[in-house]
Amino acid sequence: MSIFFAAINRFLYFCITMTVSIIIVNYNTLHVLKPCLDSIIEHTIGIDYEIIVVDNGSTDGSIEVLSQDNRITLIQTGENLGFGKANNKGLEQAKGKYILFLNSDTLLRNNAIKIFYDFAEQYQGKLGALGGILEDRQGNKIHSYGQFPKMSNDMQKYLWTPILKGFRIYRQPTIEYPEQWMKVDYITGADLFVRREVLNECGAFHPAFFMYCEESEMEHRFNLHGYDNVLLNGPRIIHLEGEGGKDGKSSRFIRDTYRQQKSEYIYFKLTEPHWKYFLYRTIHPVLRLTVWLNPNVSFADKWKFTKQLYVSIIL
Structure with a gap:
């Protein structure tokens, strides 16, 4: 049975x-x-x-x-x-x-x-x-x-990279891919x-x-x-990155950038000590002002993003 x-x-x-x-x-x-x-x-x-x-x-x-x-x-x-x-x-x-x-x-x-x-x-x-x-x-x-996500990575991405690109001495880093597999x-x-x-x-x-x-x-x-x-x-x-939505490129860039920033705040809050989270919330908005160097984003979208950026420091 x-x-x-x-x-x-x-x-x-x-x-x-x-x-x-x-x-x-x-x-x-x-x-x-x-x-x-x-x-x-x-x-x-x-x-x-x-x-x-x-x-x-x-x-x-x-x-x-x-x-x-x-x-x-x-x-x-x-x-x-x-x-x-x-x-x-x-x-x-x-x-x-x-x-x-x-x-x-x-x-x-x-x-x-x-x-x-x-x-x-x-x-x-x-x-x-x-x-x-x-x-x-x-x-x-x-x-x-x-x-x-790390603060040092953001410094590289949002500060040093735009500066180096501005002086035309930036070199795209080589991205490693495995022949079989690798831990990431x-x-x-x-x-x-x-x-x-x-x-x-x-x-x-x-x-x-x-x-x-x-x-x-x-x-x-x-x-x-x-x-x-x-x-x-x-x-x-x-x-097919970017083919899922139909907004204008400039508006979509600003929307996605702001969403990513909010998510990075949440990530640091969940994974880092309080003092690191507070430091990140203070420094990060300053780094993101390099959006003004992006020629593909309209002035209106840059201004909208900047206002959202500094409201996010308080909230």
């Missing part, structure tokens, strides 16, 4: 679980989401998976189209919760042993999910987040990983492959973030729990 019940339990387990849950957040990105879904279906073989799309209150007809797509599970939030909170909503319904957080503006070009899975199963150590080397449409390598601080949020057990232990995206830095903070927690974040050469994923 015990053998019978064991067999039933095993059958039920495989009925309600699967290997990979792919979670995609959508906010008015139907024009890129549809090709993304098609690329997953086309290239993913040899592994069972589900696709969960979390719609953040889109108004571009996404709901009408996605509700008719039987390839996906659709979750409607009714409002724009931001990137991390929406992913957490998808995680609540995910059945996979592994979770792939995937941007809607990505395209799979090979059996990337199976490659992620095979590496994760064979990794000798504690694996936290796993991601691939992202490409643009032309096949050029683009932002795929980074260092955890964090994997970009466009393609995060994580074992469900790691998320259960360390927690998923912190609800304080709306957009930007949420993956850095989560993967910082992975590190604190002894897990490695790894960049893997093998999966081929195109990231």
Whole structure:
């Protein structure tokens, strides 16, 4: 009798679980989401998976189209919760042993999910987040990983780099990419492959973030729990950065820059001692005034950003 019940339990387990849950957040990105879904279906073989799309209150007809797509599970939030909170909503319904957080503006070009899975199963150590080397449409390598936010990095990025560019003596640093794989601080949020057990232990995206830095903070927690974040050469994923939104370039730059700044404040508040957080809140707005050196941003947007910048010191 015990053998019978064991067999039933095993059958039920495989009925309600699967290997990979792919979670995609959508906010008015139907024009890129549809090709993304098609690329997953086309290239993913040899592994069972589900696709969960979390719609953040889109108004571009996404709901009408996605509700008719039987390839996906659709979750409607009714409002724009931001990137991390929406992913957490998808995680609540995910059945996979592994979770792939995937941007809607990505395209799979090979059996990337199976490659992620095979590496994760064979990794000798504690694996936290796993991601691939992202490409643009032309096949050029683009932002795929980074260092955890630090004040010294901001000094370099927002102060010394603009000055050196102004004197035309700036040299673009060489970005390292592995022949096979390498440990990094964090994997970009466009393609995060994580074992469900790691998320259960360390927690998923912190609800304080709306957009930007949420993956850095989560993967910082992975590190604190002894897990490695790894960049893997093998999966081929195109990231169509900037094609998800339709605002003007100048306005989008200011909006995204301000959101990133707010998220960096939250990151430092969650990860650093109080005195470091206070110092960062004091120095950082001064560094960001280098936006006035950017010729691609309109005067009106520069002025709007500057006002937001100094209000943020008080709030």
